[in-house]
Amino acid sequence: MASSSPDPAPGSSIADRFDAVRRRIAEAGRAAGRDPAGVALVAVTKTQPDAALAAALAAGQRVFGENRVQEAQAHWADRRAEIPDLELRLIGPLQTNKAGDAAALFDVIETLDRPKLADALAAVSERTGRSIRVLVQVNTGSEPQKAGVEPEDADALIGHARERGLLVEGLMCIPPPDEAPGPHFALLRKIARRNGLSVLSMGMSGDYETAIRFGATHVRVGSALFGERNRPETPSRD
Ligand SMILES: *Cc1c(COP(=O)(O)O)cnc(C)c1O
Numbered sequence: 001m002a003s004s005s006p007d008p009a010p011g012s013s014i015a016d017r018f019d020a021v022r023r024r025i026a027e028a029g030r031a032a033g034r035d036p037a038g039v040a041l042v043a044v045t046k047t048q049p050d051a052a053l054a055a056a057l058a059a060g061q062r063v064f065g066e067n068r069v070q071e072a073q074a075h076w077a078d079r080r081a082e083i084p085d086l087e088l089r090l091i092g093p094l095q096t097n098k099a100g101d102a103a104a105l106f107d108v109i110e111t112l113d114r115p116k117l118a119d120a121l122a123a124v125s126e127r128t129g130r131s132i133r134v135l136v137q138v139n140t141g142s143e144p145q146k147a148g149v150e151p152e153d154a155d156a157l158i159g160h161a162r163e164r165g166l167l168v169e170g171l172m173c174i175p176p177p178d179e180a181p182g183p184h185f186a187l188l189r190k191i192a193r194r195n196g197l198s199v200l201s202m203g204m205s206g207d208y209e210t211a212i213r214f215g216a217t218h219v220r221v222g223s224a225l226f227g228e229r230n231r232p233e234t235p236s237r238d
Contacts, residue, residue, distance in 0.1 A: 004051065013017045013055070014052060014055035014056060014059060014225065014226065015055065015058070015059045017225050017226075018043075018059040018060075018061060018225060019054065019059075021041065021208075021224055021225055022041060024030070024208075024209060025039050025041060025208065025209075025212065025219065026121065028181060028208070028209040028212040028213065029212055031213075032212055032213045034178070034212070034215075038217060039097040039212055039216060039217060039219060040063055040217060040218045040219075041061070041063065041221060042063050042064065042089055042091075042201070042218050042219065042220045042221065043056050043061050043063065043064050043221060043222075043225055044064070044066070044067075044091065044204075044220050044221060044222030044224075044225075044226075045064050045065070045066060045075060045222075045226070046065075046067045046068065046071060046073075046092070046222065046229070047071075047229040048067055048226050048229075050075075050148070052106050053075060053079075056082070056225070056226075057079075060166055062083070062086055063087040063089065064076070064086070064087070064089065065088075065089045065090075065091040065108075065220050065222075066088065066090060066091065066092070067090070067091050067092025067093075068092055069090070069094070069098045069101050069102050069105065069127075071155050072088065072090070072105055072106070073105055076088055076105065077105065080105075083142060084114040084186070085175070086137060087108070088105060088106045088107050088108075088188050089106060089107065089108045089109075089110055089201075089218075089220075090102055090106040090109045090110060090111060090112060091106070091110050091111060091172070091201075091220055093111055093113070093147045094109060094111055094117060096116055096117055096120040097120075099117065099120040099121050099124050100124045100127075101146055102221075103121060103124045103125070103128070103130070103132050106171065107133065108133045108134065108135065108139075109121065109132065109133070109134045109135070110134070110137060110172040110201050111135070111137045111147060111148075112134040112135065112136050112137065112157070112161060112166070112168075113136070113137045113139075113147050113149050113156070113157075114149065115150050115157060115160050116162050118134075118157070118160055118161040118166060118225075119164060121134065121164075121166055122161075122164035122165055122166060125152060125165060125166065126165075126170065129164075130164050130176075131165075131167050132167065133166075133167045133169055134161060134166050134167065134168055134169065134171040135168075135169060135170045135171055135199060135201055136149060136154060136157055136158055136161065136168060136171050136172070137149065137172045137173065137174075138150075138151055138171055138172070138173050138187075138188055138191060139151070139173075140173045140184040140187050140188055141176035141179065141184060143176055146174065146176075148173065148174070148218075154171070154195075155191070155194070155195060156192050158195050158197070158201060159165040167198060168197065169197065169198070169199040170192060170197045170198060170199025170200055170201065170217070171188050171191060171192045171199070171200060171201070172195060172200075172201035172202065173185070173187075173188045173201075173202050174204070175202075178212075181202075181203075181207045181211065182210055182213075182214060184202075185200075185202050185203070185210065185211050185214035185216070186214055188200060188202055188214075189214055189215045198217065199217050199218065200214075200215050200216050200217050201216070201217070201218040201219075201220060202214070202216045202218075202219070203216045203219040203220070203221075204219070204220055204221060204222070205221050205222060205223045205224035205225075208221055208224075212215055
């Protein structure tokens with residue numbers, strides 16, 4: 001199964017799990033003939049208690065993914081000032097009325113999935129005078145309930161976002177949980193190449209090594225680092 005997360009060994013510490021995941025990322029990178037430094041680990045801290053965030057920081061982690069704006073503010077707004085090299089990435093759906101809050105907190109918004117959201121982010125950028133870095137999320141499995149632009153509409157959305165002045169760095173996808181992820185990763189890579197994009201955010205706890213084989217530059221890992229989450233995965237736009 002594509003998305004079964006390897007259960008962290010019971011009793012292992014968060015620091016141990018970071019070590020193990022980093023090692024596996026490096027091995028997968030080398031096995032694919034890639035420079036392992038070209039794969040960034042994005043630690044996904046949604047639903048995690050404060051102690052887990054502190055442990056990740058103590059383990060040297062600086063790049064984090066969150067899927068809700070408000071929770072991310074609670075987790076990171078105060079820490080931001082103390083940790084200059086912190087990098088925050090929004091990996092959950094974004095409502096247009098939260099575009100300003102999201103752009104103020106996050107370094108990169110990975111979930112641009114419609115022209116209206118590109119327009120809202122562009123308006124924020126014009127108002128604040130700050131560039132906004134984005135990835136376009138592609139619904140590679142064309143799942144009706146899932147966020148992301150349809151693969152055949154991706155080129156147009158990328159073009160639209162660029163025209164509006166957003167810094168489009170790459171693409172992001174979440175393959176259907178019940179399918180082999182490889183073809184989805186390959187499709188994302190193909191869309192990125194034809195649009196001259198270098199960043200590929202793909203791969204989660206259950207499939208990040210596969211994603212690295214297909215060229216992932218960012219893998220988003222939660223449960224393999226922190227254990228199972230309490231909150232069920234209901235996609236919420238907040
Ligand atoms: C929760 C989440 C992850 C992390 O999932 P795990 O299976 O716990 O590693 C990655 N990407 C997105 C978009 C998520 O919402």
